[in-house]
Amino acid sequence: MNKLRQIIRLYCQGVGIKTIHGMIDTSRNTIKKYVRLWHSLGLSQEEFNAKNDGELSVLFCTPVGKSSGSPRMKQLESLLPEICKKLKKKGVTRDMLYKEYLAQHPAGYSRSRFNNTIHIYLRLSRPVMHIEHKAGDKIYIDFAGSKLSVDPQEGTARDVEVFVAILGCSQLTYVEAVESQRKEDLIKACENALHYFGGIPQAIVPDNLRSAVTKGSKYEAVLNDEFACFAEHYGVTVVPARVYKPRDKSLVEGAVKLIYRSIYSRLEGRKFNDLSALNTAILVGLEIHNNKPFSGRSYSRREQFEEIEREMLGALNPLPYQVHxxxxxxxxxxxxxxxxxxxxxxxxxxxxxxxxxxxxxxxxxxxxxxxxxxxxxxxxxxxxxxxxxxxxxLALQHRFLGEWTPEKFITQATAIHEDVALYISKVLEHKVYPEQAYKSCSGILSFARRVGPQRLTDACRWAEKLGQYNYPVIEEILHKRLDQLPIEQEEPTPAIPSHDNIRGKDYYQ
Incomplete structure (x- = not known):
């Protein structure tokens, strides 16, 4: 505006355009333009000098959207929302949209002006927000797009995933190769990252992969149950990035690009027999990456972490998490x-x-x-x-069956009488199949509740005398009340006198 005031002042003093050009180092066309505008506005020098810079800017400077006054531009601007909507569809290109635009408006703008107008419209409609990362606030996690490989034996190489985690404030990075993106591998890698950082941040920001998020949402995603249990175990919140919004985790996206240069390049051409050997090599490159000073700065990620972020992390749970x-x-x-x-x-x-x-x-x-x-x-x-x-x-009846043992039946029988215990032991000896013997013993001992201990004892004596060892015999004796009859004592066998004609038992040995 100072140059504009000088141009109008010198012009009013009768100084020519060429002389003004030499005095204030402004092109003659620009001077002519300002003089022409001053005449068209019909302002006197006093009125011109009375206006502030803002008012002069409105009157003399071309507005940013001046071209929008053109009917052709207004027509294109009215089409921009629909054009940008179509551009989101798969397979649609700007070239296709330009041809469609030109077919409907033959007098329309050139391809470069058309593309530039779309670019400006998208920048204004989708501004990028600068995120201020607080110490100990978030850890961003993701899997690298390019995989590494392990080769246990010649010709058996297989690809493995590469897990990347980065702290928001210090940008300290953790990298690990894992078998897959399954929840078991993701959780183990996350746990290793937390132990590498030596503490717990306020939140973990994952991508919308299935092992962490069951259902993505713009507002509140549904977490995988196992990953939610892992977060609860360590007392950390999970805040998934929005679907198709990579800028929500731009830090880890950038970290992936950096490790391609700082770690992948060091592993190129090398063969590893297993994940352990591969991760050992990754760790070497990772330490170099974290201890290397930032571009244009005098400190590294590790130094910034130790100075600012370590003390802001929460304490780790001493118990490791077991995947369920x-x-x-x-x-x-x-x-x-x-x-x-x-x-x-x-x-x-x-x-x-x-x-x-x-x-x-x-x-x-x-x-x-x-x-x-x-x-x-x-x-x-x-x-x-x-x-x-x-x-x-177990149900009571099943529990009772499970507790049957020979010792238990003999103990119960001894509590009734020694003769009952002797009879029960004989029942156990005579039955071939143990469970059959247990059922017989259980039935016999149940008579103590039904007829009394004394009658059961007498019945066992009678059955012992008969040499029968089973439940039906005891039942028959008690039913016919044979137990109430006295047991006949056997008469002793008379001794055989010694005689020469009697050979005796020794003769047959």
Whole structure:
């Protein structure tokens, strides 16, 4: 505006255009333009001098959107919302849209002006926000687009994923190769990253990959249950980036590009037999990357982390997180559920027979839930086709059967009478199949409640005399009340006198 005031002042003083050009170093065309505008406005020199810079700018400077006054530009601007909407569709290019525009408006703008107008419109409609990263606030995670590989044996190379995490404030970076993007590998890599940083940030910002987010949303995404449990274990919030919004995690996107140059280039041409060897090599390159000074600065990511961000991170949970797997099963009629991965059965309380329950299991434990209530917990057993049983889960009658042992029956019989205990031991000896003997003993001892201990004792004496050892004999004796009859004492066998004609038992030895 100072130059404009000088041009008008000198012109009013009668100085020519060429002389003004030499005095204030402004092109003659620009001077002519300002003089022409001053005449067209019909302002006196006093009126011109009375106006401030802002008013002169409105009157003399060409507005940014001056070209929009053109009917042709107004026509193109009216088409821009629809053109940009079509541009989002897959396979649609600006060249296609320009041809369509020119077919409808033959007198329209050239291709370069058309593309430039779209570019300006998109910049104004989609401004980029500068994000101020606070110390200890967020950690951004993602998987690199380019994979690395391991080659256990010649010709058996396989690709592996590369996990990248970066702290927002200090930009300290963590890189690890993992087998896949499955939730087990993602959670383990995240846990390793937290231990590498030595603390917990306020939030983790992942991409919308299935192992972290079940359903993406612009406002509130639905997290994967296992990843949510991992976050709860370490006391950190998960804030997924918006779908198709890479700028929400631009830091980690940039970190991926940087590791291509700082780490991938160091691994080029090298072969690794396993993930451990590959991650050892990655760690070497990672330390160089983190300790290298920022471009144009005198400090590195590591120095900035130690100075600003380390003390702002929360404390780590001392217990490592164990990844849980889960499956829904139905409790079978015997009161057991089957863990298909191990082909092993686990007991649950018999009242849940026929119910659908959730098995949540780790490498060491199997937890069984019914409607979010823990109903059973067992140590994991990987033995196939076997059963793990908690006696408290069985019905009373089943629990009683499970507790049957010879010692238990003899103890109960001894409490009634020694003769009953002797008879029960003989029953156990004479039955070939143990369970058959247990049922007989249980039935015999039940008579103590029905007819009394004394009658049962006498019945056992009678059965012992008869040499019959089973339940029906005791039942028959008690039914016919034979136990109430005195037991006949056997007469002693008379001794055989010694005689020469009697050979005796020694003769037959």
């Amino acid at each position: 797997k889960q499956t829904m099963v139905t409790v079978n009629k015997t009161g057991y559920v089957r863990l298909g991965e191990d082909i092993h059965h686990y007991s649950v309380p018999y009242t849940y027979i026929g119910k659908k329950v959730k098995l949540l299991y780790t490498s060491t434990l199997v937890k069984i839930y019914y409607q979010y209530t823990l109903i059973a917990c067992h140590t994991r057993d990987r033995t196939k086709y076997q059963y793990t049983t908690d006696e408290n889960h």
